[in-house]
Amino acid sequence: MPSPSKLRHLLKHSWLPIAFLFSTIHALAQTSPSAETIENSGRLVLVLPFDNHTGQQNLAWIGESFPDTLNQRLASAGFLPINHDDLQYALDHLGLPSDFRPTRATTIRIAQTLDANYVIIGSYNVTNGRISAQAQVLNVNQLHMSHPLADSSELARLFDVENAIAWKVANDIVPNFSIAEQTFLSAPSVPLSAFEDYIRGNNATTPDERVNRLQDAVRLAPDYSAALLALGKAQYANRDFDNAAATLAKVPHSDRRALEANFYLGLARFNSGKYAEAESAFAFVASRLPLPEVVNNQAVATARQGRNAVPLFRRASAADPNDPDYHYNLAVSLYRQGDFAGATTEVNQTLKLRPTDAEAAQLKASIATGKKPDAKTAANTTDTDPSSFDPLERIRRTYSEASFRQAAFEIDQMRAMRMATLPKDQQAKQYTELGHEYLGEGLIPEAEQQFQSALKADPSSSEAHAGLAQVRERTGNNQQARTEAEASLRLQPNAPAYLVLAHLEYQANQLDAAAADVSNALKLDPKNSAALGMKQALQSRGKTLP
Template identity: 30%
Template sequence: MLSTLRSALLLFFFVFGSASAYAETLLILPFENTSRRPEYNWIGEGFSELFADLLEIPGLRTINPDERNLAYERVGVPSTAILTRATVIKIAEKANADLVLIGSYSVRGDGRDASISITARLIDIREGRLVGNEYSRGGQLSDLQKILGELAWTLLYRRNAALPFSRDQIVSRATAVPPAAFESYMKARLTADRQDKVRFLNRAVREAKERYPQAVFYLGQVLYQDGDFEEAVKWLEKISPEDPNYPEAAFYLGVSRNNIGEVDKALASFSGLMQRLPLYEVYNNAAAMYVKKGQVAQALPLFKSAAETAVRDMDVQFNYGYVMWQAGNFQGAVEQLKKVVERRQADGEAQYILGKSLAKLGRNQESAAAIDKAKRYLNQFANWETTGKIPVLVRIKPQFNKSAYYQLRRGSAQTGAADASRLTPADEALMRARGYFLANRDQEAINELNKVLQSSPDNAEAHLMLGRIYERRADYPNAVNTLKAAIFWNPRLTAAHVLLGRIYTLQNNCDQAKAHLKKALEIDSKNTDALALKRIIEANCDKR
């Protein structure tokens, strides 16, 4: 049934897909419990979880609850808060959503006689209007998943009556796990108590006879976060490569395997991820496993790539300097480790390896100064000096940038549908560039953006992103040129005006800074970045 539905969805995209290059993005917010019965609060989050799965079809991308919660954090709102319309719009903007699904529900009665009534509304954030009428459903609470499946079908059908799959197929997906397992899983998602989370998740997995991938993944993730790596491995390795959560599961699996001494298996996890999850944290961890296996030559290019990307991550910068020391490139090690100790003077390990590298170059006075600092900050200093045995010092990244991850997932999903939606090579390159940019992989982003601009020199977004990268690298002349190009092609590009204002302020060119601030505020007087620039200019220019 499921494979038939997927085939139908693919056919739908080819025949009825949106004419635009990108799918619309839908944010589903937790529905409000108006019955004032807190024992049913889990249902509100259940709407978000299940709709995020059911409404994800070619041409419509949904934002899952974890990605949604990142938007809540950016706005500074608790995920359990009752939202005003203004706050809904702010969260949607932070999540880059085009559409928002909101609603409420009320539960009446108890036990087998309990019933539920649901109201849902779809809002187009771009136009600030309600899409169609309200959607209403109701029935026995025991049929909750079926009701949600029927409501999902109605939402899809009203947007496009040419759906090539039936109501029964959507309902079948909605009811794929037993109701008791769904309830336990949603209660685990909501509770803040770690023991309760594990208890609810074990119950959900047991009730579904382990055929509940979301619950299996979340259980592995919670155990990982708790530091129970052996148990985490047992669950995370059950996630199949076809599962949407596989990249995240494989990352946690790699770290867990390293922490229980399974270096070969950890290397296999990270090596297999480098194409699918091209984040610097993955490259760093794969390189670290090579070092642990004594394969320094294989580690060097991976650490180099990670260090060039994560210029502000001192653990990654240390790793690159450390592995150059291991490889006998003492000059390179010195240059790299000096970056670390300039930012982290109390990093005893960095001071120690820096001192040893300087000694190899005959720079004895500098070496003595670094070793003296290592003696002050490194607890193991005496042991290392006495025995001459230095343990493997590579530093593992236990987490990765979630914003970059979701951007890459979004780009991969859209690129995977490229043939159907007839994306141009420039469209595909721009998608990849967005992912690389958020992952701080600047050079790869620049390569993709140059491809875009070769075929579409009027692409203002590409010029803007290129300007952001140059600004991040402190390459201000190139940043100014590319940002001016962005404004030439789109004079109302607020972000480009703000960036130029910041750069001109740094260069003490206050007249130009104020001119671009004025333009930015004319376009959007409430833009937070423009208002922040105004404060910077007032502090740096108006006092002169």
């Protein structure tokens, strides 16, 4: 995990403070036996666009697609990728154009600007309909470049090549990397034409081209959540708030992109005057990642409905006491409630942090009148009368994806450090529960990582072996799925392991064996919906359970 100092450059351009998370992590690190390992793991990774060696400009988009795929796969494996916006920040900081292709020396400068631990560089070529790609890992701290990591396939299988490169990169950075290559290769994909439109849309030079390309991507793949998010943000940037909201609402809550999607959904609804819907969107984000900016926006949407938002504004201000806007918003909310003393304290803190804040000075003068703000009264008074000032709470309109990812990463690390203090069997139990949550959301690499952590804590965990068997089944590795299921059952009979075996035997047309396993699963868990579904499937083929 990157230390706080390693994130200063990364977050310079970001307004999302995470110091409150760092302080908690530091406290936990003093008592956790695994804290040093986590703290020094150094997993901040920058993937640069791959160089186009095809000689064909129409294939240049593929180079931009590698960072997109590698960032997704590496993030799912516990790394912290630096995204496109962060890279643009570094290039701007160094006075370099956005399409600059760095030398090794410049790559090191970019990495040091962002405090990256590793930089991934690469190239690709296309010959006779086949794509070949290679990547190298630059260890920034050791100034060491890895040997080339290569893969190739038909161009139509671009995702397979990129996923394989991602797995090889992870293995180079972390020897004995625990997640199987097949897990990376089985990651969900979309039609290549939709992926191309998405990448071209993200890198478009005009707003119209961006929207048109992203609309094409969504038309080709209606459930493509990355394209939906990008399209919704593009529509929001064009102030097409209603269409932006309709697009962003299509991102499922179970998707990892749902936090960012709902942040912009809240802003789109807010700008359309639909404050209750805006509040709901911000509340969804806050329930999973309660950062002060999100809580602040939830509070502003609440206040716009004429409801008391003081408790929410207090939460935002307490989480980041150095932000003057949070103190200003709390002052306004307290002023509306008639708490003049509290409002005075907060507005004074605003002016202490930002002495040139003209609205805060006006607010202070209004509070000093001892009269609650009243729109009707304000409308009938002169501009020189302090009571004529009708203050509005301030909303945050920019989402820093880098800081949100960092905060989520830190929360994961805090959870890991807490779990490291538990007995081994309890660690395994909690890791397994997390693994099943990820499985339920379709996040296979994340699920495998949790089950592997459970087995590392307690190799005798039958639940973890059963979870890993489910991962192997979903990724098409039937032999390993059977091995893990049988290992689980040797430790303790359980329905999930029996069901994995039943699925494998059903696929192999071994109906008697499948029926026996389903019967064993139902004896252990009579209401298991998956087992009941398998029972019905067997009966439809004339096979009754023993």
